[in-house]
Amino acid sequence: MKNLLVLGVTGSIAAYKAAELTSQLRQHGVEVRVMMTESATHLVAPQTFLTLSKSPVTVSLWDSPSWQPRHIELALETKVLLIAPATANILAKMAHGIADDSLSTFYLSHEGTVIVAPAMNPRMWRHPATQENVRILKERGVRFVGPAEGRVACGEAGVGRMSEVSEILSAALSAMSEE
Ligand SMILES: Cc1cc2nc3c(=O)[nH]c(=O)nc-3n(C[C@H](O)[C@H](O)[C@H](O)COP(=O)(O)O)c2cc1C
Numbered sequence: 001m002k003n004l005l006v007l008g009v010t011g012s013i014a015a016y017k018a019a020e021l022t023s024q025l026r027q028h029g030v031e032v033r034v035m036m037t038e039s040a041t042h043l044v045a046p047q048t049f050l051t052l053s054k055s056p057v058t059v060s061l062w063d064s065p066s067w068q069p070r071h072i073e074l075a076l077e078t079k080v081l082l083i084a085p086a087t088a089n090i091l092a093k094m095a096h097g098i099a100d101d102s103l104s105t106f107y108l109s110h111e112g113t114v115i116v117a118p119a120m121n122p123r124m125w126r127h128p129a130t131q132e133n134v135r136i137l138k139e140r141g142v143r144f145v146g147p148a149e150g151r152v153a154c155g156e157a158g159v160g161r162m163s164e165v166s167e168i169l170s171a172a173l174s175a176m177s178e179e
Contacts, residue, residue: 004031008083008103010090011039013153014119014162022052035103061102075109080175085119085162088130095133113175115143117168122158145171
C-alpha cells in the first residue's frame with residue numbers, strides 16, 4: 001500500500017515555506033519524506049525538515065542507509081510527489097528526463113501523482129524555455145499549483161510567486177485521498 005508523500009524542496013528562496021508545509025501535512029496525518037536538492041540546503045537546513053517530518057531527509061543520491069538506493073526504495077511506497085517550491089531548473093530537468101541528483105532521479109522512478117508549485121522570478125517564469133517545459137509537463141499529467149501573481153522576494157512584481165501554503169496543502173491532501 002502506497003501511503004507516503006515525498007516533498008521535494010528545491011533551491012528557491014521560497015524554500016522556507018516548505019517547512020510550514022511539512023508541519024501542516026504532518027498535522028493532517030500525512031506521512032512525509034523530504035528530499036532536498038543541494039541548492040535548497042543553502043537556504044534551509046535539512047535538520048529543520050528532519051525535525052518537522054520526524055523522518056530522515058534525503059539530499060545526496062549516495063547517502064542511502066540500506067542496500068537499496070533511497071530513490072528506488074521510496075518510490076515503492078510513495079503515492080504523491082509534491083515539489084514545493086519548484087525551481088525553473090527542476091522543471092527543466094523533469095521535462096527532459098535528466099536524473100543527476102536524488103530528487104530528479106526519484107521523479108523518474110515514481111509512478112504516482114506529481115504536483116509542482118513553481119516559484120521563481122517573473123522573467124524566469126516567462127522565459128520560453130520555462131514555458132515550453134511547463135507545457136511538456138502538463139501534457140504528461142503533472143499538476144501545477146500556481147505560480148501566483150504578486151511581488152517576489154527580489155522586489156519585482158509579476159507571475160512567479162509560490163502559491164499560498166494552504167492552496168498547495170489542499171492539492172496535496174486531495175491527491176492523497178484519491179483512490
Ligand atoms: C538566494 C537565491 C534564491 C534563488 N531563488 C530561486 C527561485 O525562487 N526560483 C528559481 O527557479 N531559482 C532560484 N535560484 C536559482 C537556483 O537556486 C539555481 O537555478 C539552482 O541551480 C537550482 O537548483 P535545484 O533546482 O537543483 O534546486 C535562487 C538562487 C539563489 C542564490
